Amino acid sequence: MNRATIDLWVGIFVVIGIGALLFLALKVGNLATFSAGETYNVEARFVNIGGVKVRAPVKSAGVVVGRVADIRFDNETFEAIVSINLDSHYQFPRDSTAKVLTSGILGEQYIGLEAGGDGVMLKNRDRIRLTQSAVVLENLISQFLFNKAAEGKDEKK
Amino acid sequence: MPLTQILEHARGRLERLGNRVTSHVWRLGFASRFLFYMVVHSGTALRRFRLTVAEIYFAGVLSLIIIMVSGLFVGMVLALQGYETLQRFGASESLGVLVALSLVRELGPVVAGLLFASRAGSAITAEIGLMKATEQISAMEMMAVDPIARVVAPRFWGGVISMPLLAALFSALGIFGGYLVGVQLIGVDAGAFWSQMQAAVDLRNDILNGVIKSVVFGIAVTWIAVFEGYDAVPTAEGVSRATTRTVVTSSLAILALDFVLTALMFTGGNSA
Numbered sequence: 001m002n003r004a005t006i007d008l009w010v011g012i013f014v015v016i017g018i019g020a021l022l023f024l025a026l027k028v029g030n031l032a033t034f035s036a037g038e039t040y041n042v043e044a045r046f047v048n049i050g051g052v053k054v055r056a057p058v059k060s061a062g063v064v065v066g067r068v069a070d071i072r073f074d075n076e077t078f079e080a081i082v083s084i085n086l087d088s089h090y091q092f093p094r095d096s097t098a099k100v101l102t103s104g105i106l107g108e109q110y111i112g113l114e115a116g117g118d119g120v121m122l123k124n125r126d127r128i129r130l131t132q133s134a135v136v137l138e139n140l141i142s143q144f145l146f147n148k149a150a151e152g153k154d155e156k157k
Numbered sequence: 158m159p160l161t162q163i164l165e166h167a168r169g170r171l172e173r174l175g176n177r178v179t180s181h182v183w184r185l186g187f188a189s190r191f192l193f194y195m196v197v198h199s200g201t202a203l204r205r206f207r208l209t210v211a212e213i214y215f216a217g218v219l220s221l222i223i224i225m226v227s228g229l230f231v232g233m234v235l236a237l238q239g240y241e242t243l244q245r246f247g248a249s250e251s252l253g254v255l256v257a258l259s260l261v262r263e264l265g266p267v268v269a270g271l272l273f274a275s276r277a278g279s280a281i282t283a284e285i286g287l288m289k290a291t292e293q294i295s296a297m298e299m300m301a302v303d304p305i306a307r308v309v310a311p312r313f314w315g316g317v318i319s320m321p322l323l324a325a326l327f328s329a330l331g332i333f334g335g336y337l338v339g340v341q342l343i344g345v346d347a348g349a350f351w352s353q354m355q356a357a358v359d360l361r362n363d364i365l366n367g368v369i370k371s372v373v374f375g376i377a378v379t380w381i382a383v384f385e386g387y388d389a390v391p392t393a394e395g396v397s398r399a400t401t402r403t404v405v406t407s408s409l410a411i412l413a414l415d416f417v418l419t420a421l422m423f424t425g426g427n428s429a
Contacts, residue, residue: 009218029364
């Protein structure tokens with residue numbers, strides 16, 4: 001086998017190898033759907049964030065508009081501080097609401113943003129004031145049982 | 158049996174055990190020095206890149222068929238098996254996630270590495286071992302040509318460059334195989350297959366870590382292969398033993414390293 005043929009084959013090999021890597025990055029991975037473009041950072045405080053993790057999606061109307069960048073615990077207010085990177089293409093009013101939601105019944109948890117009515121938009125380093133924490137199943141059940149028990153007492157009287 | 162004889166016997170056993178341990182440690186040290194020397198003297202392999210290109214041809218291009226066909230079939234089997242389980246939970250749309258994550262994270266690098274070890278690693282060992290047995294290596298030394306720089310380093314770099322590309326091809330073909338079986342044959346929705354896959358596979362956590370794994374496996378396999386070849390007893394039997402050892406050692410090394418790398422990469426708290 002002469003040099004030119006070997007070079008040609010190695011060239012083909014490298015091209016399809018890199019092609020496979022690109023295929024993995026673009027078609028299989030999430031590079032295309034949410035690139036690390038221009039973002040701005042906002043902060044939200046939650047009493048309970050449930051199962052939200054770093055890099056969890058932030059969705060508005062079901063569309064991914066950002067990702068959770070960092071989760072900290074504030075030892076003075078005993079709240080969770082969630083730092084969110086939002087895509088600069090999307091602007092939200094200052095009085096938007098952030099909620100911890102679950103996709104499906106058993107799905108992953110994400111942060112849902114509901115736009116408010118304020119004319120002023122959120123800027124970098126702003127804070128989302130209206131938040132709604134994760135629904136904790138145990139609390140929900142105990143509340144339900146408590147209500148049931150209270151009803152039962154009323155009927156007895 | 159008198160006591161002295163028992164002691165003598167025990168001493169012989171202990172000596173043999175100690176000898177085996179020290180010879181293993183010595184070999185490991187020799188292999189590490191060999192790797193260091195090879196990396197330091199790989200200037201020739203990189204400057205006269207044509208030497209390395211020829212080795213990429215032997216290690217990479219000639220492994221293409223086996224890698225691509227195996228990848229395709231592994232992906233197809235994954236899709237069939239995964240569908241059976243997932244559809245019981247009504248989650249057959251997650252088939253793409255299952256196929257892509259298992260290929261990109263584990264099966265791609267590991268199976269491609271095992272195939273690479275048996276296809277290319279054994280060939281490298283046999284070639285270098287035979288060069289040693291036919292005294293070509295000594296002849297080079299006589300002509301003041303450094304055999305490590307001229308023979309060993311190009312093979313090492315050829316293998317290290319080929320392995321990540323082969324693993325990526327394996328994963329890509331596997332996902333394509335999963336698509337063929339899952340979407341075309343079974344009838345999972347194509348949009349859900351791709352979009353759920355894209356939502357779940359992370360560029361850094363999954364794909365980059367898979368590439369890092371394949372680079373590490375490439376280094377391990379080719380290092381073992383060139384070392385076993387260079388260290389082979391220069392007889393027909395010695396070369397055949399060295400070739401066997403290459404395949405066995407590098408397969409074990411891949412599986413052990415895979416565990417270590419997985420433990421480091423995927424248990425880091427929030428990457429789950």
